[in-house]
Amino acid sequence: MHKKIMYIYHMANSKLYKGSLVTIILKLLNESEKMYGYEMTQKVKEITKGELNITEGALYPALHKLEAEGLLDVEVKKVDNRLRKYYKLTEKGNKETVSKLEELKDYIKTMETFMSPKFSLE
Amino acid sequence: MHKKIMYIYHMANSKLYKGSLVTIILKLLNESEKMYGYEMTQKVKEITKGELNITEGALYPALHKLEAEGLLDVEVKKVDNRLRKYYKLTEKGNKETVSKLEELKDYIKTMETFMSPKFSLE
């Protein structure tokens, strides 16, 4: 979307917290077997009802990096004369997914102690 | 702690996700009225049982920035011939705290949809 002028549009974009993008990508691929980049942006928007917005400027470099690290495999396909790069998890990627999800789960649990009205202490 | 050699020490440090440090600071001050930097690092370690580690290299610049933005007030005190800089929330800081906590809460809720084994869709 090349926005030159953008009066009305309000992005309900609650910014991503650092590190969560990779976890999101891995989780998506863990559920969907194989996906292409643009599809991920739409899927996330859909699932979160617009709450989360994966920007392509962050997504594509992240995908390339995950591929370079051997966590993802790519398969290029041409659909309607437009090319899609389908990504899927490797074995290594599967392991990393488990660990990343665990990490996020722990983090959420930890942060919830702060969210509670009083964190008991003292 | 000037660690020159550090064989054994293992940091259970689950890295901070971007943006959460400020939220942590605001929440601490919201609970404790006034605190100084070093105290915050200890408190967080204590509350999270070592799960979270606020590094001073991140904390102090963050405190300075929050002060510059008018969210925190400072009061310097000398205790045992060592100085402490006590921070407390301003009015503006109180408002920001509410909004930051709300933001984090929303974020956690959103991320939990990803954590669930299947996020229902499709």
Added chain:
DNA sequence: ATTAATACCTAAGATTATTATGCATAAGAA
């Protein structure tokens, strides 16, 4: 015929955290 949607990409900049220092005092261990 123009705009929106689909589909990829990268570079510049901002933000924020880590790592690695530095200084100084007080308390505790060797």
Added chain:
DNA sequence: TTCTTATGCATAATAATCTTAGGTATTAAT
């Protein structure tokens, strides 16, 4: 008593990650 750990502040270099702002190209919709 000397050395280390703990307390308490600070900053600079680096790394990691995201946003913003472009760019190209094809297809669908208005």
